[in-house]
Amino acid sequence: MAGKMIEQERYTCAIGALQSVVAIPKALPILHSGPGCGMMVRGFFERSTGYAGGSTSPCTNFSESEVVFGGIDKLRKIITNSYKILNSDLQVILTGCTAGIVGDDIDSLANEFREIGRPIVTVETAGFKNNNFVAHGDVVNAIIDQYTNKFIDENPVRSEKRTVNLFASIPYQDQFWKGNLRTYKHLLEQLGFKVHILFGPESAGVTEWQQIPRANFNVLVSPWYGQSIVEHLKNIYGQPFFKFPHIPIGANETEKFLYTLLSFAEENDTPLDYKKAKLFIKHESAAYYEELDNLATFLLEFRYGLPNYVHIIHDAGYVVGLAKFLLHETGIVPKEQFIVDNTPEKFQQDIRTDLKGISTKKNVPLLFEPDAGKVQNIIRDITYDGRGLLIGSGWDKELSKEKHFDFLSASVPSPYRLVLCTGYAGFHGGLRVMEDIFNTVLASYR
Amino acid sequence: MKKIDLTMPEVEVRETRLGSITSFQGSAGELVKCSGHGRIQGKKRTFSQCIDCSISKAACMVTLIQDAAVICHGPVGCASCLHEFAFTYRVNAPLRNVAHPTQRRIFSTNIGEEETVYGGGDKLAETIRDVYKRTQAKAIFVLSTCAAAIIGDDIESVTNELESELGIPIIAIFCEGFRSKVWTSGFDAGYHGIARKLIKPAKTHKQDVINVINFWGSDVFTQWFAAFGVKPNYITPYSTVESLSHSSEAAATIQACPTLGSYLGAALEQEFGVPEIKTPPPYGVLQTDRWFRELGRILGKSEIAEQIIAEKKATYLPQLEKIRARLEGKLAYVTAGAAHGHALLSVLRELGLKAVGAAIFHHDPIYDSNTQKADALAQTVRDYGDIPNYNVCDKQEFELVNMLHHLQPDVLLARHGGMTLWGAKFGIPSLLIGDEHFSMGYEGLIRYGKRLIEVIENDEFVKNLAKHTANPYTNWWLEQEPYTFLKGKK
Numbered sequence: 001m002a003g004k005m006i007e008q009e010r011y012t013c014a015i016g017a018l019q020s021v022v023a024i025p026k027a028l029p030i031l032h033s034g035p036g037c038g039m040m041v042r043g044f045f046e047r048s049t050g051y052a053g054g055s056t057s058p059c060t061n062f063s064e065s066e067v068v069f070g071g072i073d074k075l076r077k078i079i080t081n082s083y084k085i086l087n088s089d090l091q092v093i094l095t096g097c098t099a100g101i102v103g104d105d106i107d108s109l110a111n112e113f114r115e116i117g118r119p120i121v122t123v124e125t126a127g128f129k130n131n132n133f134v135a136h137g138d139v140v141n142a143i144i145d146q147y148t149n150k151f152i153d154e155n156p157v158r159s160e161k162r163t164v165n166l167f168a169s170i171p172y173q174d175q176f177w178k179g180n181l182r183t184y185k186h187l188l189e190q191l192g193f194k195v196h197i198l199f200g201p202e203s204a205g206v207t208e209w210q211q212i213p214r215a216n217f218n219v220l221v222s223p224w225y226g227q228s229i230v231e232h233l234k235n236i237y238g239q240p241f242f243k244f245p246h247i248p249i250g251a252n253e254t255e256k257f258l259y260t261l262l263s264f265a266e267e268n269d270t271p272l273d274y275k276k277a278k279l280f281i282k283h284e285s286a287a288y289y290e291e292l293d294n295l296a297t298f299l300l301e302f303r304y305g306l307p308n309y310v311h312i313i314h315d316a317g318y319v320v321g322l323a324k325f326l327l328h329e330t331g332i333v334p335k336e337q338f339i340v341d342n343t344p345e346k347f348q349q350d351i352r353t354d355l356k357g358i359s360t361k362k363n364v365p366l367l368f369e370p371d372a373g374k375v376q377n378i379i380r381d382i383t384y385d386g387r388g389l390l391i392g393s394g395w396d397k398e399l400s401k402e403k404h405f406d407f408l409s410a411s412v413p414s415p416y417r418l419v420l421c422t423g424y425a426g427f428h429g430g431l432r433v434m435e436d437i438f439n440t441v442l443a444s445y446r
Numbered sequence: 447m448k449k450i451d452l453t454m455p456e457v458e459v460r461e462t463r464l465g466s467i468t469s470f471q472g473s474a475g476e477l478v479k480c481s482g483h484g485r486i487q488g489k490k491r492t493f494s495q496c497i498d499c500s501i502s503k504a505a506c507m508v509t510l511i512q513d514a515a516v517i518c519h520g521p522v523g524c525a526s527c528l529h530e531f532a533f534t535y536r537v538n539a540p541l542r543n544v545a546h547p548t549q550r551r552i553f554s555t556n557i558g559e560e561e562t563v564y565g566g567g568d569k570l571a572e573t574i575r576d577v578y579k580r581t582q583a584k585a586i587f588v589l590s591t592c593a594a595a596i597i598g599d600d601i602e603s604v605t606n607e608l609e610s611e612l613g614i615p616i617i618a619i620f621c622e623g624f625r626s627k628v629w630t631s632g633f634d635a636g637y638h639g640i641a642r643k644l645i646k647p648a649k650t651h652k653q654d655v656i657n658v659i660n661f662w663g664s665d666v667f668t669q670w671f672a673a674f675g676v677k678p679n680y681i682t683p684y685s686t687v688e689s690l691s692h693s694s695e696a697a698a699t700i701q702a703c704p705t706l707g708s709y710l711g712a713a714l715e716q717e718f719g720v721p722e723i724k725t726p727p728p729y730g731v732l733q734t735d736r737w738f739r740e741l742g743r744i745l746g747k748s749e750i751a752e753q754i755i756a757e758k759k760a761t762y763l764p765q766l767e768k769i770r771a772r773l774e775g776k777l778a779y780v781t782a783g784a785a786h787g788h789a790l791l792s793v794l795r796e797l798g799l800k801a802v803g804a805a806i807f808h809h810d811p812i813y814d815s816n817t818q819k820a821d822a823l824a825q826t827v828r829d830y831g832d833i834p835n836y837n838v839c840d841k842q843e844f845e846l847v848n849m850l851h852h853l854q855p856d857v858l859l860a861r862h863g864g865m866t867l868w869g870a871k872f873g874i875p876s877l878l879i880g881d882e883h884f885s886m887g888y889e890g891l892i893r894y895g896k897r898l899i900e901v902i903e904n905d906e907f908v909k910n911l912a913k914h915t916a917n918p919y920t921n922w923w924l925e926q927e928p929y930t931f932l933k934g935k936k
Binding site: 003004005006007008011013014015016026028031034035036037038039041042043044046049051052054055056057058059060061062063064066067077078081082084085086087088096097098101102127128129131132176267355359373374376394395398399413415416422 | 492493494495496499500501502516517520521522523524525526527528529530532536548549551552553555556557558559561562569572573576577580591596597622623624625626629692702724769787841843844859864865867916918920922923935936
C-alpha cells in the first residue's frame, strides 16, 4: 500500500487487524512482531482490550537476535505456553514487519500445532504490506480457510436457506461496530433470517464461525472493505453476496437496505414470510417518523442557530451514509466530503456514483485523501455562510474550534468521546445521530 | 565507546550502556546488592506478552515541544498511538500556562512494500520537505522504525542533507522497537537527538534557572524554587526549540524521574557543564529533606533549604500522622516503571502501608551519572527496609495476575496503563496517578495519602466488577508459582 505521507492517521497498519481477532468471543491473537506493535494498536483504538487483546496478547517481542536468526523457536515456546496460561477457543498468529522481512515460516510451525488438534490460524499482517481495512479481510479469510474449512463435513454448504453471514463494520476501526452489528442482526432476524454476526457479544463465537458454510448467501454492508471476504466465500462455497454500499443510517436508507435485501433473498429462494417482513419495515419506519415529526418543529423553528452545512472526514461507508441521511432527514446540507480510508482506486468510481445519487439537485464535492492533515488545510480555506458542522475524529476538534464549527467525534482515534455499544446504523442509529448532533449544538448554549 | 558521545548519531541501548535488565526475582535488597557488584544477568522468559515500543517514549518527549514536527519513518502503524500525546498536550497545557495549545504535527512516511525493496530514503527526503512546507516547524524529528532499520535506510544522511537544504535542525532519532527490550531506551534516543543537535554550548550562565527534566505533570517546581530565587526550565514538554537550545545555561539540572532523564541529565553535566542534582527525587519525608538540602547546597543557599524544610514539616507532619493512622498496616503492591516505582515504594511506606511486592518494568543497575548516590531503590531500602517479591518484569501481565492472586494486597498502585484492570478484576482497590509530581514533597504525601484512603474505602465498584468480569487465565496458571516461566524450565 505504498502511498504518500500521512498526517493525523485515521487508520493503522495491517497488524491493527488483530482487533478483529479480539472481537471474536474467546479468540486469542498471538503476535509474532516487534515489541511495540501491540501497544501501538491498543493506543490507536483505546479501550479495546476485549478478552485477550492489549497487554494480554502473547507476543515474541522481536529483539536483534530474532531479526538476525529468526524467531521461530521463540514463537514455538510462546505458543506452547499460551495453551497452559490462557484459555481460548481459537488462536490467530499475526506477523509484524520484523517477521515479514526476516521471512519466518510461521505456517509450518502452525502445522505442528494443528497436527495435535489445536485450532490455530496464521495470517501475514506486516505493516508495510497493507493497512487494517484490507487486513481485516485477510484475517477473516485466513480463519475461514484454516479453521472453518476443517468443519465443513458437519456444515454442508448452503444447507440453511434462511441463514446469512453478515460482514459490515470492522471491529474497533468502526467505533460503532458493536451497536451497528447488533442492529443489523436484530433487523435481519425480524425479517426472518438467521444471522451469523461473527464478532462481538451477539456472536456465538467459534461455533458460529464453523457454521459459515451453511449460509444461503452473504450480506456485505460496506463500500469496499470486507469485499474480499464475500468474494472469497463465493469462490469457495458458491455463496452469492448481497452488497449495500454504505451504512444505512435513518429511515430512507435502512428501508432501501432491507427492501433490496428481501428482493435478493427472494431471488435466492430464501423461504421467508415476505409479507410479514415488509410489515415489520413499515412499522419501524412509522415509529421513526413519529420521532422525526416531533423533532421537525425544533429543526425548523429553533431561533438560536443550528448547523446548516456539514463536512465529514471519515471512511467511505460513513461519508456516503451520513451525507445522505443528514441531507434528507435533518436538512443539514453536505458540502465538501473527505474519504480518508485509502480506498483502492477500483472502488472509487462506484462510491462517487453512490454519493451522486444523493439528490438530483446537488453535486457534493468528494475527495479521496488519506492524508487528513492535508484535508484539514483544505477545509481551513473553505468558507460558507451559516453555521457549520464537522464530523470527524478527535484530530478534528481543534480545527472545529478554529473554524467555529459544531463538532461531532464519530471516528477513530477518539480521545474525546467514549462509545460503548451505541450504533449509528438503522432507524434507531439515525435517531441517535440526531441526538448526538443536536445535543452538541444545545450544549454550546450556556 | 563512551557512554555519552554526541558525535555519534545513535546512543547505545540501556542493556549495553547501563547493563539494564527486564527480569529478576527476589527481594529489593538482593537486587541492590547485585547492582553494586558488576553486571547482573537477566533471566529469559519462555512466555511473553506485548511490551512497549521505544518509539512512543522518544515521541512523547519530542511531540510535546511546542514548535517542532515529528515524522515517523515507517509503515503507518508505527505512529498510530501518537495521537495520545496530542491529547496530553492539549489537556495539560493550562498546567504549564500555555494558553493556546496548538495542534501537534505528527506524520508518517507511510512506507509500503516498494520501499522495503528499493529503500525509503527518497520518500523520507520528500516527506521532510513537505512537512516543512506545511508546518514551518522550527525543528523536525525523524523517528526510526523496525522496518526502516532492517531495510537499512540511511536516515542520518538524509536528515543531514535536508538540514543543510532547509536550514532548520532535522534530527534523526534511532528508536526502532527491536533494538531494546527496555523501552525507556527511547527516552535516551530522543534526548540524544536533542543534545547533539539542539542544545547549544552556553554563552552566558543563568544562576536563576534550573533545568527540570520531566513529563507533563503539574507545575510544583515554580513555587518550590521561588524561595531560592530561581525558576524551572522544563524539558521537554511545553518547551520550545529556542528554550531547549539554552538548556546549557542553567545553574543545575534536576530530574522528576531518573528513568526518564538519566541520559540527558548526564549529557548536560558532562558535555555542557550543567551540574546535575543526583540524589533521587523528593518522595517520602527523608528523601524530601535530602533533596531540598542538596538543592540548597548546589545553589549556595543552604539556610533557605533548612527554613523550607522546617516550615513545611511544621505544617504537614501533623497531618501526615493522621493519615498514617488510617493506612497503617495495609498491604500494597506496586507496578510501575523503575524510578517512579521506587518513588511509590517510598511514598506508600512513609504513609504506613506495607509493601508486599512489586512488579517493576526494568532495572538500571546504575544511571548515566555513574554514581551510587542516584540509586533510588537503594535509598528506599535504606530508608524503609527491604521489599519482598520484588519482580523486575516488563509489563508481563501473566506474572502480575499470578502475583496478585497469591498476595491479595489491600491496594494496587500502578503508574502505567493496562495494569490497574487486574487489581480491579480481583476486587482489589487500584490507583493510578499519572501526574508524577502529585506525591512529591511533604504536601504530596498528604495529597497521595488522602487519595489512597478514598480509593481503599470506596471499593464497591471493584468488588462488583470482580464478581462479573472475564478472566482469560487458566486455573492451572493461577496456582503455579509466579516465576515458573522465568526459569526457562517449562
